[in-house]
Structure formats: C-alpha cells, structure tokens
Amino acid sequence: MSGDEELMSGGEMLARALRDEGVEFIFGYPGGAVLHIYDALFRTNDIPHILVRHEQAATHAADGYTRATGKIPVVLVTSGPGATNAITGIATAYMDSIPMVVLSGQVPSNVIGEDAFQETDMVGVSRPIVKHSFQITDPRDIPATIKKAFYLAGSGRPGPVVVDIPKNKTAPGEQYPYSYPESVSMRSYNPTKRGHGKQIKKAAKLLVSAKRPIIYSGGGVIQGEASDQLIALARKLNFPVTNTLMGLGAYPASDRQFVGMLGMHGFYEANMAMHHSDLVFAVGARFDDRVTNTISKFCPDATIVHVDVDPTSISKTVNADVPIVGAASVVLEELLELVKAEMSSGESSYDSDAIARWWTQIDAWREAHGLWHAPRYNTNSDKIMPQQVVEMLYKVTGGEAYVSSDVGQHQMFAAQYYRFDKPRRWINSGGLGTMGFGLPAAMGAKLAHPDADVVCVTGEGSIQMNIQELSTCTHYNIPVKIININNQALGMVKQWQDMQYGGRHSESTYADSLPDFVKLAEAYGHVGMRVDKPEELEEKMRECFALKDRLVFMDIYVDPEEHVYPMLIAPNGSMRDMYLSKTERS
Amino acid sequence: MRRTLSLLMENEPGALSRVVGLFSQRGYNIETLSVAPTNDESLSRLTLTTIGDDRIIEQITKQLNKLIDVIKVIDLTDGAHIERELMLIKVRAKGEQRNEVKRCVDIFRGTIVDVLPDIYVVQLAGTSSKLDAFIDAMGEAGILEVARTGVAGIARGAKALKI
Numbered sequence: 153m154s155g156d157e158e159l160m161s162g163g164e165m166l167a168r169a170l171r172d173e174g175v176e177f178i179f180g181y182p183g184g185a186v187l188h189i190y191d192a193l194f195r196t197n198d199i200p201h202i203l204v205r206h207e208q209a210a211t212h213a214a215d216g217y218t219r220a221t222g223k224i225p226v227v228l229v230t231s232g233p234g235a236t237n238a239i240t241g242i243a244t245a246y247m248d249s250i251p252m253v254v255l256s257g258q259v260p261s262n263v264i265g266e267d268a269f270q271e272t273d274m275v276g277v278s279r280p281i282v283k284h285s286f287q288i289t290d291p292r293d294i295p296a297t298i299k300k301a302f303y304l305a306g307s308g309r310p311g312p313v314v315v316d317i318p319k320n321k322t323a324p325g326e327q328y329p330y331s332y333p334e335s336v337s338m339r340s341y342n343p344t345k346r347g348h349g350k351q352i353k354k355a356a357k358l359l360v361s362a363k364r365p366i367i368y369s370g371g372g373v374i375q376g377e378a379s380d381q382l383i384a385l386a387r388k389l390n391f392p393v394t395n396t397l398m399g400l401g402a403y404p405a406s407d408r409q410f411v412g413m414l415g416m417h418g419f420y421e422a423n424m425a426m427h428h429s430d431l432v433f434a435v436g437a438r439f440d441d442r443v444t445n446t447i448s449k450f451c452p453d454a455t456i457v458h459v460d461v462d463p464t465s466i467s468k469t470v471n472a473d474v475p476i477v478g479a480a481s482v483v484l485e486e487l488l489e490l491v492k493a494e495m496s497s498g499e500s501s502y503d504s505d506a507i508a509r510w511w512t513q514i515d516a517w518r519e520a521h522g523l524w525h526a527p528r529y530n531t532n533s534d535k536i537m538p539q540q541v542v543e544m545l546y547k548v549t550g551g552e553a554y555v556s557s558d559v560g561q562h563q564m565f566a567a568q569y570y571r572f573d574k575p576r577r578w579i580n581s582g583g584l585g586t587m588g589f590g591l592p593a594a595m596g597a598k599l600a601h602p603d604a605d606v607v608c609v610t611g612e613g614s615i616q617m618n619i620q621e622l623s624t625c626t627h628y629n630i631p632v633k634i635i636n637i638n639n640q641a642l643g644m645v646k647q648w649q650d651m652q653y654g655g656r657h658s659e660s661t662y663a664d665s666l667p668d669f670v671k672l673a674e675a676y677g678h679v680g681m682r683v684d685k686p687e688e689l690e691e692k693m694r695e696c697f698a699l700k701d702r703l704v705f706m707d708i709y710v711d712p713e714e715h716v717y718p719m720l721i722a723p724n725g726s727m728r729d730m731y732l733s734k735t736e737r738s
Numbered sequence: 739m740r741r742t743l744s745l746l747m748e749n750e751p752g753a754l755s756r757v758v759g760l761f762s763q764r765g766y767n768i769e770t771l772s773v774a775p776t777n778d779e780s781l782s783r784l785t786l787t788t789i790g791d792d793r794i795i796e797q798i799t800k801q802l803n804k805l806i807d808v809i810k811v812i813d814l815t816d817g818a819h820i821e822r823e824l825m826l827i828k829v830r831a832k833g834e835q836r837n838e839v840k841r842c843v844d845i846f847r848g849t850i851v852d853v854l855p856d857i858y859v860v861q862l863a864g865t866s867s868k869l870d871a872f873i874d875a876m877g878e879a880g881i882l883e884v885a886r887t888g889v890a891g892i893a894r895g896a897k898a899l900k901i
C-alpha cells in the first residue's frame with residue numbers, strides 16, 4: 153500500500169469510485185440501507201443524481217440513457233422494496249442485452265438471513281435476470297467490485313450487473329485506503345472479439361455466391377457499434393437488409409436496400425424475402441420466436457450464417473450452418489475485406505444477374521403490400537388513424553428524433569412508420585415487452601441529448617404504468633414529448649381477442665375511467681393537448697414541438713378499431729403466412 | 739443420452755447457486771451433482787450428470803461457460819474417462835441374512851463400516867450402475883437408508899482439467 157492513498161469510509165469509496173469510473177448520472181431513490189451512501193454522495197460527489205418517483209423508473213431511465221448513448225449510468229436503490237421495484241427494469245435490460253449497473257442497499261451483514269426489516273435476498277431474486285452479481289463482504293473490495301461491475305456490464309454480450317451492499321459496509325467511521333483500479337482482468341471471463349478465421353472465409357464465399365440472400369440484423373449491431381460496417385458490407389454486395397425490432401436504425405430505413413422490419417408485425421417484403429431466401433446472414437440477432445414463427449418451417453431453402461458475440465445465441469433455436477462467434481464490428485470488417493477480394497477476383501462467383509432478379513421479386517412484394525409503398529390504412533377516415541400519428545411525427549421531427557415507446561399497438565405502429573436512419577434512435581423494450589418503459593426511458597434519452605427532440609410514443613394503458621415520472625420531469629425540467637396514441641383500450645390485447653377469441657373483450661377496455669390527461673399533465677406543471685380531429689393533427693403537433701423547453705403531453709384520440717398488420721399467422725405458420733388486413737391473408 | 743460434465747469455477751459464494759439455477763431456469767435436468775474445492779483452494783470442481791440430446795448438451799455447455807464464475811467446462815462423455823460414485827447404505831442383516839449380505843458386499847468389493855446386531859452399514863464405490871446393481875441385490879425390503887454422493891469423474895490420459 154502506498155502512503156499517498158486517501159483514507160475513506162465504504163460509502164465515500166463508493167461515491168468516489170463512481171466518479172472515477174466516469175459515471176455521468178445516478179438514477180436513484182433513497183432509503184434506510186443506502187443512507188450512508190446518500191450521505192457520502194451529498195458530501196463528496198458532483199455526479200448529478202435524478203430522484204425518480206419509483207425505482208422501476210430509475211432502471212428504465214438508466215436503460216434509456218444507455219440505449220441513446222452507449223454509456224452506462226448507475227442505478228441506486230435501497231434494500232427490500234427498493235430492490236424489488238427495480239427488478240422489472242433489470243429484467244427488461246437483461247432481455248435486450250443492455251448494460252446496466254444497479255447498486256442495491258442491503259441490511260447489515262450481521263442480520264442477513266434473519267428476516268430483518270426491508271431484507272430481500274437481492275442477489276437471489278435477481279439471479280436469473282442479471283449477467284452477474286456481487287455482494288460486498290469487505291469495504292476494501294468496493295472500488296475493485298465497481299470496476300468489475302462496469303466491465304462485465306459493458307463487454308461481451310452486455311447486460312445488467314447487481315452490486316448488493318450491506319449497510320454496515322458503507323458506514324462512516326471505519327476508513328480504508330482508496331485506489332481505483334486502472335484495468336480489470338478476470339480469469340473466468342474472456343469474451344471473444346475476433347471470429348474464427350476459417351469460418352469467416354467460408355461465410356465470405358457463401359455471401360458472394362448467394363442468389364437470393366438477405367441480411368437479418370438485430371440489436372447486437374447497435375450495441376456493438378457495427379452499423380457502419382453493416383452498411384458497407386450490404387452496399388458492396390447489393391443485398392437486401394431487414395432489421396429486427398431491436399435493430400431498427402442499424403441500417404438506414406430510407407435506403408433502397410432496406411426492406412423493413414421482419415417478424416410478427418414485420419413488413420410483407422421482409423418476411424417474404426426471409427422465407428424465400430437461399431442465404432440468411434444473421435448478425436447480432438437471436439432468431440427470437442417473434443421473428444421465426446414456426447421453427448420447422450423457417451426459411452426452408454436457406455443456408456444460415458450467424459454472427460454473434462454470445463455463443464449461446466447461436467444454434468439455440470435455429471441451427472446455424474456457419475456459426476461465427478465474435479464482435480459484430482470486427483467480424484463484419486474482416487468479412488468486407490474478404491468479400492471485396494472475392495468479388496474482384498477473376499473467377500468470382502458473384503452473380504449480379506441473380507441478385508437483380510431477386511430485387512425484381514422483392515420490389516414486386518413491396519408494391520403489392522409494402523407499408524411504405526402506398527398507404528395500407530384508411531386515409532379517408534373522419535377519425536385519426538394511429539399510423540397517421542406516427543407518420544406525422546416523422547414528418548414534424550424530420551426523422552431526427554429519439555423515439556422511445558411502450559408496449560402494444562402503438563409500439564408496432566411506431567416501429568413500422570417512423571423510419572429510423574440512425575442507430576440508438578429507437579428505444580423500446582423488445583424482449584420483455586415492458587409496459588411502463590417509455591416515459592422513464594425517454595427521460596434518460598433526453599438527459600443524454602438535451603438539444604434533441606425526444607419523444608415517447610405510448611398508449612393510454614402503458615403511460616399509466618409510470619405516469620408518476622411526470623413529477624420527475626418537472627423536478628429536473630426534462631422536456632420530453634409524450635405522444636399518447638389513445639385508443640381507449642389495451643389495444644394489442646383487444647386485437648388478439650378480436651382475432652382469436654371471437655371478439656370477446658375480456659378486461660381490455662376502460663374508456664369510462666380514463667383520466668383527463670390534459671389536466672393531469674397540467675397538474676404536474678406541464679402542457680397538455682387533446683387532439684381528435686385528423687385535420688388538426690399537423691398543426692397541433694407542430695405547436696407541441698415548437699415548445700422546445702416544455703414537456704408536452706399530446707393526448708391523441710384515434711380509431712379504436714384499428715389493428716396492426718401485417719401479422720404472422722400462428723401457430724403453425726411460416727414467415728410467408730401473414731394476415732395483411734382484417735380481410736386479407738398472404 | 740446421459741452425459742457427465744465437469745467444470746472448474748471460482749470458489750466463491752453464489753457460484754454454485756448460479757450453476758444450479760441455470761438448470762432450473764432453462765428446464766434442463768440434473769441427475770447427480772457433486773462439488774468440492776480442488777487442490778487450489780480458490781477453485782471448485784463440480785461434476786454433474788444430465789440427460790439430453792446433442793443439441794441440449796451443447797446449449798448446456800455453452801450456458802455453463804457463459805456464467806461469469808465458470809472457468810472451464812468439459813464433457814467427460816466425449817472421451818475415455820473414469821466415473822466413480824460413493825454410496826453408504828444401511829441394510830437389514832439378521833440371522834441367516836448376515837452371511838448373505840456379507841457375501842454380496844464381498845462380490846461388489848464393498849466394505850462393512852458399521853455393525854449392529856441386525857444392521858450393517860456398507861460403503862461401496864464404483865460406477866453408478868454398479869451401485870444400482872447393489873441396491874437391486876439388497877432388495878427394497880432389506881434397505882433402510884441410502885446416501886450417494888453423485889458422480890465424480892476424470893478423463894483418462896495425460897490431459898487435465900485445470901487453468
């Protein structure tokens with residue numbers, strides 16, 4: 153131990169370690185078990201702290217901040233109910249591979265196991281939904297544990313890490329020498345970066361000789377900062393690209409080669425191209441059941457090349473013919489070099505005629521049912537259509553906004569109609585499908601990008617799951633825009649009941665008990681607007697976005713009967729089996 | 739197919755529960771499990787037997803490797819290996835039975851480690867199927883109690899599971 157190390161209490165070390173780690177925000181909520189920490193923060197710290205109104209919102213706000221930037225803030229909650237309130241947000245981050253560090257207070261170590269006041273076994277409760285967790289047993293371990301937590305959260309396949317901290321480990325009084333480690337190495341953890349050379353060569357050959365190829369890219373390309381490499385490869389090969397719900401923005405939506413989102417509510421042309429392809433090049437995607445539809449009927453003619461940083465994602469549901477474990481950016485870069493060499497060699501097997509024929513086919517699918525080719529919803533209605541709301545939002549924000557969403561029909565309309573051209577602009581809970589995610593996630597994104605338009609596209613059901621955060625937005629002046637697509641129902645549930653349960657709307661409507669959202673927004677000190685006429689939509693929305701430094705809650709009443717299409721036919725359907733409207737099927 | 743997997747992991751609190759939790763979370767089954775520190779006190783070796791087709795075993799192996807505390811995983815069933823399990827079994831041994839039980843213990847190369855007027859406690863080591871056979875030989879009626887350790891295994895040859 154060198155003599156110039158400062159002496160600090162556990163709480164002070166924690167506060168200092170967060171600063172040394174470069175943490176830009178703390179999202180938290182105090183309570184008994186973290187009082188020493190809060191006091192240390194008060195005395196020693198200059199990291200901005202956002203006091204949310206519910207711990208779930210702390211996790212979603214941190215999550216939104218990370219999705220919008222790639223940086224990792226910290227979540228700080230107390231033991232017991234504070235910790236359990238954070239669970240939904242941790243699970244949300246886990247399912248979407250979002251890095252997150254959650255510090256949870258714990259009862260003093262001498263009473264752990266005695267059912268002490270506000271005791272919950274946080275390490276146990278969170279175990280299935282974290283990448284890893286720690287419990288502090290010695291205050292001297294605090295700096296190194298914080299370093300490890302951030303390293304684990306952000307590297308390899310990212311994910312949430314919990315650090316559980318018994319109260320007595322942060323007590324003032326006892327002091328320890330502090331130093332923050334410069335680097336970490338863990339003998340049990342060495343994520344693969346570079347893919348296997350031979351496999352990459354094999355993949356390059358397959359790509360070049362494919363006749364009906366498709367690139368299927370997911371959230372891993374965004375998390376892995378591999379968007380540029382993806383674009384370069386796709387352009388070089390002139391291949392169609394489809395993005396998953398998590399991957400939107402990784403490939404620019406306004407590019408001709410983009411065939412839209414795939415899967416459950418994916419574009420007709422994307423799902424058709426997948427089904428009829430002879431080569432699926434999957435990168436940073438995990439063949440989720442919402443994408444593949446019936447596994448045994450998935451892409452019957454395709455050879456599958458799968459690049460992922462997590463080996464467990466490969467051949468989990470769909471067998472990969474060429475598995476490549478590695479970081480998307482590194483593998484794609486290497487592939488591009490090989491593909492270039494292959495294409496320019498004398499005996500190149502690249503068949504541009506076949507690719508041109510494939511494009512003719514895809515363009516025909518686009519023309520037939522593509523959502524962007526022609527309006528696929530009623531444009532003459534006297535009611536506002538939900539799709540129209542998102543199209544207007546796209547227009548008014550110039551396609552430049554950060555858009556968070558909740559879960560339901562509005563989420564699918566946002567994913568389908570807001571054309572994301574850049575990564576990290578689309579912020580939604582894809583894997584867990586957490587209603588209540590949207591508003592706190594938008595707060596996180598707005599704190600990260602104060603000058604950008606940040607919008608939460610939500611439904612009147614979801615917004616009520618974390619509506620209390622309107623107060624946090626007042627407290628810190630976080631002027632997000634809330635676009636409430638109000639169909640007066642749990643629309644997605646109602647759609648399934650319409651389609652599969654004879655229209656019996658069991659517990660999915662509540663029109664008579666909805667609050668007056670305009671007054672509600674005003675009660676928190678914000679601006680509220682109600683819109684229910686199509687002809688007023690544009691003007692009101694422009695007004696909303698003109699109020700740069702105010703939170704505006706736009707309560708937009710839409711046609712409650714509208715359904716989301718396309719929709720894959722399940723069970724037993726393949727990806728080419730879709731409902732295209734209330735009356736048409738593919 | 740029955741598989742025997744062995745792994746090295748950090749000898750730290752929570753490591754075992756992560757391994758066991760993985761099996762219940764993902765719906766894999768564990769037939770037997772044994773775990774203890776190795777000669778290097780910072781490491782634990784865990785051996786488990788499970789049943790599944792190649793695809794499931796591959797997933798289990800990958801998922802185990804993904805756990806942060808786990809350093810190395812091998813599927814012993816992939817190659818020549820030795821498996822042993824230890825059993826302590828309490829059996830009735832009265833009058834006529836005493837000689838019969840003793841003969842059986844000798845045939846199985848077990849040891850009688852505790853003797854009461856009408857009970858023997860037998861110690862037996864071997865493959866799981868050998869222990870099963872002994873249990874069968876004793877018969878349901880003769881058995882008072884069975885304690886088995888679960889399988890420990892090691893690969894044949896010079897290659898070793900170490901870091």
Ligand SMILES: Cc1ncc(C[n+]2csc(CCOP(=O)(O)OP(=O)(O)O)c2C)c(N)n1
Nearest residue numbers: 560561562585587611612613614642643644
């Ligand atoms: C926390 C949570 N509970 C339940 C669900 C199931 N669920 C999915 S969509 C949905 C309806 C959401 O209603 P709303 O927010 O109004 O969106 P809409 O579908 O009407 O656009 C429900 C209940 C969920 N995804 N998350």
Ligand SMILES: [Mg+2]
Nearest residue numbers: 611612641643
């Ligand atoms: Mg609704």
